[in-house]
Amino acid sequence: EDEQDEDGEEEESERSEGQLEGVLDEDTAAEGLHTFGCSAPGTGYVYLHLELPGRELRDISILSGYVHLQKLELSSNKINDLSCVSHMPYLAELNASKNELTTYFNFKAPKSLREVDFSHNQIPKMQDLSAYQSLTKLLLDYNEIEEIRGLEQCHSLSQLGLSHNRLSAIGGLHHLPIALLDLSFNQIEKVNGLKSLKSLRRVDLSNNKINSLQGLEGHNLLEVINLEDNQVAEVSELKWIEDLPLLRVLNLLKNPLQEQDGYWLSAIFMLLQVTDLDLKKVSVEEKVAAVNKDGPPPEVVAAEDHRIQLLYSSRQPQRVLD
Helix, strand or coil, X not given: CXXXXXXXXXXXXHHHHHHHCCECCHHHHHHXXXXXXXXXXXXXXXXXXXXCCCCCCCECHHHHHCCXXXXXXXXXXXXXXXXXXXXXXXXXXXXXXXXXXXXXXXXXCXXXXXXXXXXXXXXXXXXXXXXXXXXXXXXXXXXXXXXXXXXXXXXXXXXXXXXXXXXXXXXXXXXXXXXXXXXXXXXXXXXCCCCCCCCCCEEECCCCCCCCCCCCCCCCCCCEEECCCCCCCCHHHHHHXXXXXXXXXXXXXXXXXXXXXXXXXXXXXXXXXXXXXXXXXXXXXXXXXXXXXXXXXXXXXXXXXXXXHHHHHHHCCCCCCC
């Protein structure tokens, strides 16, 4: 009888553990709490940050009671419901990457939410984010999104990641203050939809199906363009970006135009402001060779290069020396 009782207790314990597997409890949550500080309303001292990555969590509903959190890290779990975030009015940063989410922002918007990472999930479409006007950073890489939408009211958004999705066109980004944009590893064929992004500084369009650089012109703050592994076939396409004053880094590796005779010097001549081309530093000697081959006297080029460098320096943050 004693053996039967013991076996029964073990089975019951196993069933209990099975029911609780992946369910966040207070003891586990306590292990991830840190950064003790003043609460947002200033009413007392509380833990402001919670980090619980890689815990095999599925159910985090207990976090509805953690109303003072300002930073929440939940990456590499098995979560598909974030409704508990509705009860965190002061949350500023949320990392829910590498989970099992099929939708996002399915919670009441914390007014202070600035940075969100939903990469590596199973999200099929973007939703209206007009309630999230404080967002500055949104990462949606490695999902199943086919169309950019719902960002029209995100007037603070400066970084957007949508690499490794199913996008075939660029749209829905009108007049946003985006400075860093990653649309790599999609099926995009044309560089359109970027015209109104006047703050754009870095754009990654690598591993798409783009055959023309038209659409990149007029971005006077653009410093870095990555177009590796596309279908740009003619050196003449560089005309669309030759007047970008701050362009410093351009990657056109794995494009057909590289196979043209004289590509390297022709590209350098058209883009004398560029310092890194196809992951290689452009030397002064190469600029001189390009100019001697196709352009005006070297002293004219040197003067123009000096003017460009001065312009670039004037646009950089200045610091008063001690």
